[in-house]
Amino acid sequence: MNRQHRMRLLESQVRAFTTGNIEYINNQWVFFDDETEEAASLDEYLHHEIEVFQNKSWKKGILFEDGKLGFADDIYFLKNQDLIRIRRHLVxxxxxxxxxxxxxxxxxxxxxxxxxxxxxxxxxxxxxxxxxxxxxxxxxxxxxxxxxxxxxxxxxxxxxxxxxxxxxxxxxxxxxxxxxxxxxxx
Known part of the structure; x- marks a missing residue:
C-alpha cells in the first residue's frame, strides 16, 4: 500500500475533520465548530489546507489572509456562513x-x-x-x-x-x- 492509499484510508475515518460555519466578526474570520459550538479565529489555520463546501462537494485550498482560499487554478473569497472543514491531526x-x-x-x-x-x-x-x-x-x-x-x-x-x-x-x-x-x- 503506498502513502497515498494510507492517506485515503485515514481521510475516510469518521471525525477526520472538524466541520463548521464561518462568520466575519470584528474584522476577523471566526470558525464555529458544529460539534462543540466553540468559536476559534480562522487565523489559526493560515497557510494550512482547509476545505469549503461548494456545489455539493468539498473543495480543498490553502487559506490566506483576508479570507482568501487558494485553489490550484483559482482563488475563492470566503463568505459569511460558508461551511468549511479542517483536517484533524493525529497524535x-x-x-x-x-x-x-x-x-x-x-x-x-x-x-x-x-x-x-x-x-x-x-x-x-x-x-x-x-x-x-x-x-x-x-x-x-x-x-x-x-x-x-x-x-x-x-x-x-x-x-x-x-x-x-x-x-x-x-x-x-x-x-x-x-x-x-x-x-x-x-
Whole structure:
C-alpha cells in the first residue's frame, strides 16, 4: 500500500475533520465548530489546507489572509456562513506508529477499531515504544493507545515481535468490559 492509499484510508475515518460555519466578526474570520459550538479565529489555520463546501462537494485550498482560499487554478473569497472543514491531526506518536505498521496489520487494526465505533482520530494518548528501538535489529515490545469517542473509552495494547516473522497483536479493551484480540503474523 503506498502513502497515498494510507492517506485515503485515514481521510475516510469518521471525525477526520472538524466541520463548521464561518462568520466575519470584528474584522476577523471566526470558525464555529458544529460539534462543540466553540468559536476559534480562522487565523489559526493560515497557510494550512482547509476545505469549503461548494456545489455539493468539498473543495480543498490553502487559506490566506483576508479570507482568501487558494485553489490550484483559482482563488475563492470566503463568505459569511460558508461551511468549511479542517483536517484533524493525529497524535504524533500514533502517526509514527501508523507509518511503521505493515499494511495488513494497519488495515486489521483500523477496521477493528472502526467496528468498535472508534476512529483513529479519537486517540487521546499513544505511547509508541517502536520509536525508541533500532529498526535494523530484531525487536519486541508493547505500545499503549487510548481512544475516547465521547461515549466509550478504548485502550489498545499493541504487542509486536519483529524477528524472522513479524507479529502484531492488538488487544482492545472498552470501559464497558468488552474485549477483543486480533493478531497478524507475516
Amino acid at each position: 504524533y506518536s500514533l502517526e509514527r506508529l501508523i507509518e511503521d505498521l505493515q499494511d495488513d496489520a494497519l488495515i486489521h487494526f483500523i477496521t477493528t477499531l472502526n467496528s468498535l465505533k472508534f476512529s483513529i482520530y479519537d486517540c487521546i494518548y499513544c505511547y509508541n515504544h517502536l520509536t525508541f528501538l533500532n529498526k535494523n535489529q530484531p525487536n519486541s515490545g508493547v505500545n499503549f493507545i487510548v481512544f475516547d469517542n465521547q461515549e466509550l473509552i478504548c485502550t489498545v495494547q499493541h504487542h509486536f515481535t519483529y524477528y524472522e516473522k513479524n507479529s502484531d497483536r492488538f488487544e482492545f479493551t472498552l470501559n464497558s468490559g468488552k474485549r477483543l484480540i486480533i493478531e497478524k503474523i507475516s
